[in-house]
Amino acid sequence: MLMTQPNRPASVCAHDVHVAYDGHEAIRGVDLTIDAGEVVALLGANGSGKTTLVKGLLGVLPLTSGSVELFGVPLGRAVPWRDIGYVPQRATAATGVPTTPLEVVISGLLAGRRLRPPRDARARATAALESMGLADQARRSVGELSGGQQQRVLIARALVRQPKLLILDEPNTGLDAESQDALVAALRRETGSEPTQTGRRPASLIMVLHEIGPYAPLITRSVILREGRIAEDRPASPTPHDPTHPLGDPHHAHPGPVPPRRTPDMEWKP
Amino acid sequence: MISLLSDPLMLRALAVAILVGAAAPVVGTFLVQRRLALLGDGIGHVALTGVALGWLVGSWLGLVPRDTLAVPGAIVASIVGATAIELIRARGRTSGDLALALLFYGGIASGALVIKIAGGTSANLVAYLFGSISTVSSADVVATAVLAGVTLCAGLGLRSALFTVSNDEEVALASGLPVRALNVALAALAALTVTTAMRVVGLLLVSALMIVPVAIAQLIAKSFAGTMALAGFVAVGVSVAGLCLTYWYDLPPGATIVVLAVLCHAAVVAVRPVLAWRRKRIGTRRPARDHAQVRGGSAQ
Numbered sequence: 404m405l406m407t408q409p410n411r412p413a414s415v416c417a418h419d420v421h422v423a424y425d426g427h428e429a430i431r432g433v434d435l436t437i438d439a440g441e442v443v444a445l446l447g448a449n450g451s452g453k454t455t456l457v458k459g460l461l462g463v464l465p466l467t468s469g470s471v472e473l474f475g476v477p478l479g480r481a482v483p484w485r486d487i488g489y490v491p492q493r494a495t496a497a498t499g500v501p502t503t504p505l506e507v508v509i510s511g512l513l514a515g516r517r518l519r520p521p522r523d524a525r526a527r528a529t530a531a532l533e534s535m536g537l538a539d540q541a542r543r544s545v546g547e548l549s550g551g552q553q554q555r556v557l558i559a560r561a562l563v564r565q566p567k568l569l570i571l572d573e574p575n576t577g578l579d580a581e582s583q584d585a586l587v588a589a590l591r592r593e594t595g596s597e598p599t600q601t602g603r604r605p606a607s608l609i610m611v612l613h614e615i616g617p618y619a620p621l622i623t624r625s626v627i628l629r630e631g632r633i634a635e636d637r638p639a640s641p642t643p644h645d646p647t648h649p650l651g652d653p654h655h656a657h658p659g660p661v662p663p664r665r666t667p668d669m670e671w672k673p
Numbered sequence: 674m675i676s677l678l679s680d681p682l683m684l685r686a687l688a689v690a691i692l693v694g695a696a697a698p699v700v701g702t703f704l705v706q707r708r709l710a711l712l713g714d715g716i717g718h719v720a721l722t723g724v725a726l727g728w729l730v731g732s733w734l735g736l737v738p739r740d741t742l743a744v745p746g747a748i749v750a751s752i753v754g755a756t757a758i759e760l761i762r763a764r765g766r767t768s769g770d771l772a773l774a775l776l777f778y779g780g781i782a783s784g785a786l787v788i789k790i791a792g793g794t795s796a797n798l799v800a801y802l803f804g805s806i807s808t809v810s811s812a813d814v815v816a817t818a819v820l821a822g823v824t825l826c827a828g829l830g831l832r833s834a835l836f837t838v839s840n841d842e843e844v845a846l847a848s849g850l851p852v853r854a855l856n857v858a859l860a861a862l863a864a865l866t867v868t869t870a871m872r873v874v875g876l877l878l879v880s881a882l883m884i885v886p887v888a889i890a891q892l893i894a895k896s897f898a899g900t901m902a903l904a905g906f907v908a909v910g911v912s913v914a915g916l917c918l919t920y921w922y923d924l925p926p927g928a929t930i931v932v933l934a935v936l937c938h939a940a941v942v943a944v945r946p947v948l949a950w951r952r953k954r955i956g957t958r959r960p961a962r963d964h965a966q967v968r969g970g971s972a973q
Binding site: 458461462463479480482484487489491498499500501502503505506507509510511513514515518519520542543544560570 | 702705706707708710831833834836837839840841843844845846847848849850851887891894895896897898899900
């Protein structure tokens with residue numbers, strides 16, 4: 404089901420990527436190819452460069468050297484940006500001016516050379532909000548929503564494009580149980596683990612994670628970063644039960660509270 | 674009231690006030706969203722140098738009156754200044770605040786210096802610092818209409834793109850949008866607005882007409898579009914009301930308009946708890962109705 408066709412370009416093809424952040428080189432030579440349909444967990448300790456790598460792959464931060472191709476096109480205006488959804492790590496979706504979830508999600512339909520929303524923007528945004536269980540919140544102010552609901556608005560903004568590559572940076576930040584269930588269900592649809600009505604091809608997925616937790620059944624590959632380099636890159640069985648395998652840095656500490664929703668057999672840590 | 678509307682001077686002033694009131698909050702809403710509320714102020718200070726430079730060139734060329742080029746000078750200087758602020762802001766995260774401060778003081782001091790070289794005095798700048806809406810000519814009305822029209826068309830035409838960039842610059846970058854160009858476009862629009870509003874409230878208060886109506890509207894509105902529309906109504910309202918007050922009482926127009934706007938803000942803050950309470954009551958009724966609709970829909 405998740406087999407790649409030989410003539411289809413890889414979703415992400417990074418070669419010897421270096422990215423500087425705040426004056427120091429946070430990513431120091433990463434080679435990474437992600438094929439269509441792969442679900443990759445990007446793991447590593449705090450400061451290992453997970454977020455910086457993702458920002459470099461998407462052109463948010465400039466590369467100091469190396470090259471990135473998305474769907475076979477070098478980073479730049481020619482990339483099919485409409486096929487790429489990105490959920491950054493955010494504590495809130497609110498800004499200085501009141502904004503409705505509908506307005507935030509419609510803004511997700513602008514990409515590349517498209518500077519105005521398409522005609523069916525409202526219907527598509529409503530559908531994306533519905534898929535995240537937020538249909539009844541569409542016209543409230545984002546600032547009035549709970550942290551988990553705000554995070555779901557940001558996810559809906561990425562999903563509204565029906566991306567072929569979806570990148571989520573620490574999606575568990577501030578996510579309550581209800582929001583986590585909605586996210587897992589949405590990701591199952593996007594990655595083809597569950598049939599969709601539209602019959603779209605399954606999307607590739609990169610998730611920056613601190614803890615695999617409820618996403619374990621989805622993940623097909625784990626990439627572990629350490630000090631700006633790939634320390635380990637291995638396929639992950641859909642249900643990892645290997646309790647002996649060290650995950651990333653042995654000094655890895657969990658600074659924040661552990662997400663509440665985990666069953667013991669899904670737990671996968673040193 | 675009839676005497677007010679039969680006075681051509683007053684009619685021209687009202688036309689300018691309405692045009693500026695409608696245009697200023699469009700740009701102001703994006704600036705507040707980006708938390709750049711003081712950008713307009715920085716541009717206003719730079720525009721003063723432009724006024725003085727326009728004056729200097731005018732006196733070199735022997736133009737009559739000597740301030741013929743003051744407004745074109747202000748437009749050029751403020752667009753250059755706004756673009757500079759934006760580029761400096763984009764380059765370094767920490768120095769943006771300091772860069773803004775340098776432009777503030779550099780702008781106002783250069784203005785005072787250049788006007789002296791041009792053979793004027795700082796007093797000549799007072800009309801620009803505090804506005805001179807009571808002396809607008811028909812040509813001024815036309816110029817204001819053109820500037821306000823450009824601001825409204827560009828601001829509303831690019832509103833989705835400007836919203837997307839102002840709402841989340843990082844995601845806009847990761848969407849391949851021309852973020853740098855849109856940011857510079859917004860800065861240039863802010864510069865145009867500053868020079869348009871200069872006649873009404875003056876450069877020192879120009880930012881108030883862009884920002885205070887937005888501050889009022891965001892207390893009430895739920896959406897970005899609603900905030901922008903309401904801010905426009907508030908700005909037109911306080912501009913017209915302030916101007917009318919100066920017709921009957923001997924008050925400075927720019928200051929009256931801004932004080933009215935600030936008082937409006939205070940009044941809305943005072944009655945807001947009541948509004949929130951009413952909304953809560955309506956809100957508790959609404960979900961029940963929606964629920965009934967959903968059930969009705971699924972039964973079909």
